[in-house]
Amino acid sequence: MDLEIQARLERFKSTPIDGQALKELVEAGLTWLRANQQTVNALNVFPVPDGDTGTNMVLTMQSAFNEIKDLGTHNVGQMAAAVSQGALMGARGNSGVILSQLWRGFARALHNQDVLDGSALVRAFADGRDTAYKGVVRPVEGTILTVAKDVASAAELALQETENPVEIFEHVIPAADASVQRTPDLLPVLKQAGVVDSGGKGLFFVLEGMLRYMQGLPLDTPTTAVQPLSAMKLENAMEDIEPGQDFEVVVDFVPARDLDLKSFYAELENMGTSIQVGEGEGMYRMHIHVPTENRNKPVDYIMRLGTITKVAMENLVAQMDDINKKSSGRIELAGIEAGQIAVVAVSPGNGISRVFASLGVAALVEGGQTMNPSTKDILDAFENLPTDQVIILPNNKNIILAAQQAKEVTVKKVHIVPSRNIPQGLAAMMHLNPDGNLDVITTKMTKAIEDVTAIEVTTATRTVEIDGVSVEQGQVIALVNGTLAISAASVEEACLGALEKAKAADFELITLFFGDSLASAEANRIADIVRAKYPSQEIELQDGGQPHYQFIISVE
């Protein structure tokens, strides 16, 4: 063990925790929670739109840490008060709010305290619990609240044996873990989904991160992950097929003796990629992608470890073709009856088409920046619809003209809502009522397109200077409402710069549609950066699938 860690261990064991030490612990809790963020996210039961539990808790802890980052005080009470303040300001989602209340109680117990000794720590846990429970009329057990309660009880028990905060933590962490594991027994919805409570798990990671730091254990790599069976996202795993990994092998087995996960993983890593292991009711499920010649190896290997109950093997390459075919044909358009208003929208990508369809578009025309649909394409889209009232959303300024020509040559009553980009088109769709009066609806929709700010992020095709912004070929540029706003070296820089120019902080909802040139992991990473920068805005990330534009962003 290196000297620095040795010294840290000694320090935490021998001296009471002061303000600066608490700051280190908060950072450790945040770091460890972030390392395990995806594990927590995977436990989500409710499909709520305000984000995943893990992400919400990380953002809450991040805000708490930002508040104390530069705080020099050695007084633990002042430090805790600042943590509480930061957590309050950045609280996101249900779990975030509860976490901030735990910190608030924790800080109140430490008011005017110079250092955090054993008894103060126990009081702080108890006050955290009490404060959190006061914040709700009907506390739901089997959640983060229950875990906080069990943590406080375990700390009280530990105090009878030791006054040392580190040792109290050593008692508290296993109790927190056990409490998390019990949550499905208290909350049926968790049991049905086969998961433990996500918020409780998040709290566990914060506390465990603190203990790991005091013990000198690493905080950057998540512990070898065994997840509940239901959390294994095999559909998602399909997406990251690497070349040469043609076969997917899933093996269910009951190990003869306790499974040594480390060596299990190590052995599997020699065979293939995308390894996932799930556990449930004494059974394990292993999932792996392997090259054709290795397809039998995982089965042979696991055969030696225990009893195999089921083996499933699929040829991924053949399957992927299938999936791709299906997903492109799956868009369901709104059915239209005679006399209703039908909307025809021009869409540049599959994902965006799907969003339009979900908003009630009756017909879609493929097209966009470099492939403007012809008048005939637009005409064909609505000529056969069983209604004579049509609204066209061109969604691109170069297509407005073609739309107008389509209006000239048809006998149907056609109005054009001159949307110049996708966000405007989507904003207009919010005001569609198929049974309304065509003129009234058109006016409403046309008005709506003024209320949204559109950002388009793309790569410059030539070196140029427009609107006072100079751009070199190959740079990433962002247009705000069609005007060149910024040029940048990277996509994320362009996004952030454009959002600032668009005064995104004054709006409520930021929707990011990522294009076909961007991997979803990269898009997620950028969305997380945007989330961190705009904590009070709602950020949505959607797979737009549009060509040429890395991002189309709507700010409203």
Next chain:
Amino acid sequence: MGEETTTLGTIQISPNALATIAYHATLTSYGVVGLAPKNLAEGLAATITHEPARGVSVRYNGEEIDIDVHIIIEYGTRITSVADSVANAVRYQVEKALGMPIHFVNVHVQGLRVSNPD
């Protein structure tokens, strides 16, 4: 209001039923310490009739269902986050029970309760 025609006949769901679901979803939302009547008259009416869903109103204009909840929040919580969670929980629970989309869930914060002055 909420109406669905099946081969057997029509299913009607009263606004009161929806309000009760919304009421329970609200009360189990973290940060909410109570619901408040929209105004004095409604408060009196609710007391007299033992209205089960005080502080919740449901409107249906023939096409869209809007739900308003009037809540009291614990002092010291982040109000926007709590209100967001309430809106999400109400929408999720009601839509799950009803199988129909809800148009708007409006959350009105009527007051704060101070139980732990810092």
